[in-house]
Every structure is written in C-alpha cells, then in structure tokens.
Amino acid sequence: MDFDFSQDLILEDEKLLLRSLKISDVENLIEFSINEPEIWEYSPIGAEGRENLEKYIQNALKGREDKMQFPFIVFDKVKGKYAGSTRFYDINIPFKTLQLGYTWYGKEFRGTGINKHCKFLLLQYAFEKMQMERVEFRADNANKRSIAAMISIGCKVEGVLRSHMPTAKNGIRRDSIILSILKEEWFLEVKENLRKKLLL
Template identity: 70%
Template sequence: MNDDFDFNQELVLEDERVMLRPLQFSDVGNLLYFSENEPDIWHFSLIRANGRINLEHYINIALNARGNKSEFPFIVFDKKTGKYAGSTRFYDIQFPLATLQLGYTWYGKEFQGTGLNKHCKYLLLRYAFETLGMERVEFRADNNNARSIAAMKSIGCKVDGILRSNMPTAEGGRRDSILLSILKREWHEGVKQKIYNSL
C-alpha cells in the first residue's frame, strides 16, 4: 500500500480516448458551458455546479480537499471530440485502511453513453489498485439515481447495501445512499479484463 502519494503532483492518466489531469481553478472556463446550459447534470449531486458562482464554489471545494490531502480531483478531456467533457475524483482517501472512494463524476450530455466513462474508470481503477495499492474502491450514489447505479454495475461494482437517510439533499430532504465497491482481488480476477474488453 502506497502511503507516500504526492498530492501536489501533476498526475495525468490517459489512453487513446481520454486524458484526466488535475482540476485547476482556471478550468471554470472549460466547464462553464455545462454549468450554464445543462444544470440537470447535478440533480442528484450534494454540491451543485449550475451557474458560474456555483461552479467556482464546486471547484474551490475540490481544490481545498486536495490541499488537505483527502481528495484528488480531475478534469476529463475527450480526445475523440477534442473537448473537455466533465470531472471526476478520488476522495475519502484512507491510506492506513487502503481504501478510497471514486466519485463526484459527471459528464456533459454529449459525452454520456459514449463509452468515455469506462475509459475513465479503467484508468482510475488501475491506478488505485496497481499503483496506490488500494484494497477496496468504494462508490456511492443517491439510491434514486438509476443511470449512475447502472453505470457502476456495468463495470463490475457489487452492491454492499443501502445507507438509509444517509445525508441531506440539496433540496432540504434526506436521501438513501447506495453503497457499491470493487475489491483488489476482484479487479485482478476479472473486473479489469471485463472493463478492458468493453473499451
């Protein structure tokens, strides 16, 4: 397990389809179109990024968490279209426990259902398990977010359970969160190949 990870490094993960590089505040300009024109992207999100002010707030929260060494956010660039597509991140990084969560993932509508997400997940999971030495990668979502849950199951995530009334929603209610995960042995015993074959 690699616990000397440098949160200040310019970590870039890429293949022939996608490039993930560290999110910067200047990326407000690269993501502003989605923020202003596709606000429903964040319908299930706890932190909304609709509108410039909310997007700036969203990015600042991510960058502060990186500074606190608990998260590592990326911006996603789609090489096929030559456009920025969205964002994702490692968060709740727990090196002593060899676990982290993968989430805060969103893409503009143009990039949803194009296979881009699987390229991103392959690169992120490979890095988590094979470079960082994580034993478990966890995923969470609003239990009503059928699209997100289907995407996670399609890459080999297994459902651990439902966390009832887990956290407040942006609208002021409470949500049930579904908890899914991939274990290191599952990655090596089939999940890695399954995702690779689907790329």
C-alpha cells in the same frame, strides 16, 4: 505507499485524458454549469452557475490540500472537448481505501463509452499505483442510470444507507447506495472484463 497529493497527474488512453483539476478549469466547465443544471440533480453539491461552479472547484481543491481528495477534469480526445469531472475522495492511505465519485459528464458525452475508459484508468491507478485494497462508490439510490453504470464496470452492491445525507435540492435527504470493488476482484475479473468492454 505514500501518495504525493502535490503532484499533478495525467492519466490517458486513446479515447480520453484525465488531468489534475485546476481553478482555471472554471472556464473549461462553465458551459455545462450554465446550460445543463440537471447534471447535479442527484448530487449533494450543486455547481449550476459560475459562482456555484467556482465554489465546487474550490472545495475540490481544498480537499486535495487537505490530502483527502484528488479531483480530475475529463477531456474527450475523440471530440477534442472537455467532458466533465471526477475525483478520488475520502482517501485513507493507512487503510488503503478511497472512494471514486463526483463523476459527471455533459449530455453529449453520455453513452459514448468515455465513462468506462475513465473508470478503467482511475481503477488501474488506484489498485496498481496507489496499492488500494478497496475502491468504494456511492450514489443516490434513486439515480438508476448511475447505479447501472457502476454495476456495468464490475461494482458489487453492498447495501443502502437510509436517509443518509441532504441533497442540493433544498435539503431533501437521500438514501445512498454503497458499491465497491476489491483489489483481488480487480485482478481476478474486473480489469479484464472492463478492458474487453473498452474494445466494443
């Protein structure tokens, strides 16, 4: 399948809406950037403060222009508020693989179930519309909350890349854990198991 990076996407269910990230979304996300800098504790790219948030969004949009990334903003339909951001990245159409990450939410949205709704919509689109064979996830191996969230949606742990990359914290290097879901796993068990969790 040829994925059209120029199209704007909207993915939604009864709880949340994902739409293509735009430069104007600085205004929708600036509250998190100013008031919750801890969001980027484990991120390789920080977005605290307006200038850094603008760079963060510009980099995401450049990745879309280069046909390597597709970033989204997350809107919580229950609360009626923007909740955070996520994206497809390292998209390799010939190999039918991509990574799902750069996911973050403001603190009032954590533990509310929106992450599972978000991942369901994105995984469904990746496997069923984009025809991906593999969706990969990565995280700082010290970020236990993020790792637990990925395992809870059905990701399989593959291993750890030691001293893999610098972080936003003064160049401190992190170990990166690698997880993934394969297309057959999505259709055999992950999709249904995750759908059941959305009903809890």
